[in-house]
Each structure stands twice: as C-alpha cells, then as structure tokens.
Amino acid sequence: MRHCLVVFLVFVSVGWAQGPAAGPDPQVLQRLLQRHRPQASEPFEFAAIGDQQYGAEGERRWPALQQSINASGVSFVIHAGDVKSGSTLCSNEMFANRVQSFNAFTMPMILTPGDNEWTDCHRENNGSYDSLERLSYLRRAFYPNNQSFGQRKLTLSQQSEDSRYANYVENAMWSQANVLFATAHVIGSNNNLGRNAENDREYDERNRANFNWLKTVFSVARDNAFAGVVLTIQANPGFAGSRVRVAQLEQGMRDFFFHLEDEIIVFGRPVLLIYGDSHQFRIGKPLLGARSGQVIDTFMGLEVPGSSDVHWVRVRVNPAKPGLFSFEHEDIPAHRPAQQRP
Numbered sequence: 167m168r169h170c171l172v173v174f175l176v177f178v179s180v181g182w183a184q185g186p187a188a189g190p191d192p193q194v195l196q197r198l199l200q201r202h203r204p205q206a207s208e209p210f211e212f213a214a215i216g217d218q219q220y221g222a223e224g225e226r227r228w229p230a231l232q233q234s235i236n237a238s239g240v241s242f243v244i245h246a247g248d249v250k251s252g253s254t255l256c257s258n259e260m261f262a263n264r265v266q267s268f269n270a271f272t273m274p275m276i277l278t279p280g281d282n283e284w285t286d287c288h289r290e291n292n293g294s295y296d297s298l299e300r301l302s303y304l305r306r307a308f309y310p311n312n313q314s315f316g317q318r319k320l321t322l323s324q325q326s327e328d329s330r331y332a333n334y335v336e337n338a339m340w341s342q343a344n345v346l347f348a349t350a351h352v353i354g355s356n357n358n359l360g361r362n363a364e365n366d367r368e369y370d371e372r373n374r375a376n377f378n379w380l381k382t383v384f385s386v387a388r389d390n391a392f393a394g395v396v397l398t399i400q401a402n403p404g405f406a407g408s409r410v411r412v413a414q415l416e417q418g419m420r421d422f423f424f425h426l427e428d429e430i431i432v433f434g435r436p437v438l439l440i441y442g443d444s445h446q447f448r449i450g451k452p453l454l455g456a457r458s459g460q461v462i463d464t465f466m467g468l469e470v471p472g473s474s475d476v477h478w479v480r481v482r483v484n485p486a487k488p489g490l491f492s493f494e495h496e497d498i499p500a501h502r503p504a505q506q507r508p
Contacts, residue, residue, distance in 0.1 A: 190382040194328045198386050201323060204344035204393065207485035212342075213238065213496075214479040216246030216400070216442030217280070217472020219264070221254060227476040228267065230498050235478055236272045238496070241342060242320060243271055246442040246470055247280025247353065247400030256287035256295050261307040265315070274320035278349035279304060279336055280400040280442070285355045285365075297358075298368060309335035325379050334372075337379045339386070344393040345483055345490070348383040350376050350422070352399035354443045357418030369418065377425050384429040394436040394483075394490045397426075402443035405452040405467055412456055427456060430465050436490040438481075439467045447471040447479065449493055468493060476501045 190198075213235045219225050235243060249264045250256075268275050284304050287295040314320040325337035339348045351372055359369040387395050403419035404410060412423045430437045448469045453462045466489075471477045480494040 188330070188378065190378070190385055191328045191330070195382060195385060197327070198323055198339065198382065199389055202339065202341040202346060202386055203390055204341070207344045207393065209482065209484045209486075210343055211238075211240045211480055211482050213240045213243040214246065214398075214440050214468060214470050214481055215243060215472075216440075216470040217248040217445050218245075218476065219249055219267070220251035220473045224251065224473070224476065227498070227501055230500055231476050231478060232267070232270060234496060234498055238480065240273065240480065242273050242314070243275040243316070244347075244349075244396075244398050244440055245275060245277040246398055246440055247278050248282045248442060248472065249277070249280065250282050251473075252282050252286055252289075253291040254282075255293040256284065256300050257293060258303070258307075261304065265307060268315035269317065271316040273318055274314035274316040276314050276320070276322065276338060276340070276347075276349060276398075277308060277336075278338075278398050278400055279308070279351055279353065281354040281358070285353055285358045288361075298364065301368070305333065305335050325375065325382070328378075328382075331375050331378065334375045334379070337375070339383060341392070343483065344485060345396060346383065346387045346390075346392040346394075347396045347398075348379070349398045350379055352376060352401050352403075352419065352422055354401045356416050357401060357422075359418035373421055376422055380422075380425050380429055384433055387435075388433055392435075393485055394438065395433065396438045396440065396481075396491075398440040400442055402441055402469060405441075405448075405450075405469070406444075407448070407450075409450075409452055409454050409461055411454045411459070423453075424456075427453065427462070430462060431455070433464075435464060437465050438491050439465070440470065440481075441467065442470050442472050444469065445472040445475060447475065447477075447495055466491060471495070474503075 284300040404415040
C-alpha cells in the first residue's frame, strides 16, 4: 500500500508539472521579460469601467460616458466585462455593435469578458444559446489579433502565445511606466462552475490556464522589478464590504484567489484588482491573509460602477506615493438619478 501511494504521488506531481497548470514556458517568459520592462517612473492615469450598456437605457447613456472618457486625457481604458445586461440577447449583432462602440474610444481599450457575454447565454431571455459556442464566438469577435480596441491601438501580449493555452486570447498583458497590467478570465455566475459536467470541464481548463497566467504575470513583475501590478477580472468573488479570507469566497473563485494571494505576498509590492459584477463603486483592502488573519496591505480592490450607475473611475498612478494608486469617481451629471426630499 505504501509503495502504491508513493507511485501515485509521483504520478500526480509529474502530471501537474506537465499539464495545463504548468509554470511559464521558458521561451515565452523570456520574450515577455524582454518586451515588458519598467520605464521612467512618470505619473499617468487610466479609466476603469464595467457592467455598461445594460439594456436600452444603458445603451442610450453610453455615448455620454464614452465622450467623457475621450475628453479626459487618460492613457487607456480598462473594461471589466459585462458589455450587456443579463437579459439582452447574446446575438452576433450584439457582439458586432460592441466592437464598433469600443473602437470609438480615442485611446486604447482593453476588455476582459464577463458572464453576461457567454456564461449566462443559455438562459431563455438571452436567446437560449449554447454558452460554450458563445464563448468560442466571443473570442473570435473580440480578440481577432493582439491589438486592443480603440482608434489608437495598443499591442498586447496574450497567453495564447504559449501553445499550451492557444485558446486563451482574452488573457492579456501590457505595461506602462513602471506598472505591469494584466487581465484574467474570471467571471460571475460562480466562474461557470456547477451548472453541468460540460461547463465544469470548461471551468477546470480555464482555471488551470488562469493559474499559469498568474504565475507568468508575477514572474515578469518580480524578475523585472515592476513597482506594481494591476490585474482585472470581471467577477466580484465575494467582496461585500467586510474583509474576508479566500476560504470565504464563492467556490468557483477560491482556487484562483488562493494562487493570487500567494503571488501578492511573494511580490510584496502594491497590487490593484479591478473588478465589476455587483455594480457598486467601492475601494478597499478586502482580503485577509489565510494564515495571519490580518489585512493584506499591499492588495487593494476597486469595484467599478455599473448597470444603472453609468459613470467611470479615474485611476491615478503616482510612483512617488507608497500606495502607488489613487482614485476619483468621475460623474456624468446627466446620469445622476432624480431625487425627492424625504
């Protein structure tokens, strides 16, 4: 029995090292290290949005939001996913419309997918689509090459450069000044876990790809001595105001955040997570260390406003500040809801 156990453990170890969750491919990592190097520590700003163009009213309000960002002077836009409401059809025409609207940004725009774009498309009010077919279509429609959206393009590094992860064109990396940026495909609806066996397999494969991408991103950040990392996902994993441990997050998020916590601690410098999903603008330090039970001070979360809250967040990066990041909620005055005295 003891001999069988040793053989089993060796098999698992070898399988893990060679499988989809293996570490960065050395050749790919070397290219990324050459491509993404810290530059002069100059302050800059970018826009963060998400959960927009929700229904007819959200689409009507979108041009004013986009106009405000285009006039803002920010370097680029990060979109945290959910480019339509949870009851809008997941049609090819919807995807084409969003591509056109995203390319109307005057600066680069980088998107990570949300659950409304594919995971929830099996619902009758979404058109009763095959969600995995919609995921495949989304990748073709939104990520046909390594260029961002926007009139001015940004060339992105993609996880698909590693042949083991050829499907994961949506996981991207870029850098500005001394900060490394990345997106990872982590979505609401419990990260597509728990609906059926076919989707659970998709979750498992994507989960392993995301583990690899985290290892790759933080390897570049550490080896090239970046001052900070900004990571964008779509899902709110369970940050609801009070600080939590990874074990308290939604089941479909725990594995990803277990690995993320480890990378944050080893990196030891500021890490900002941008996410959406629950449509509430909030900034905080939401994560407690799994072992220490104390707040992880180098980790900050930014949830972008969304749905009926059609505004955006200006993120300032100032290398002179120890925390690196500061934030301003940019109101669109015309989008403020009418109020009545109590």
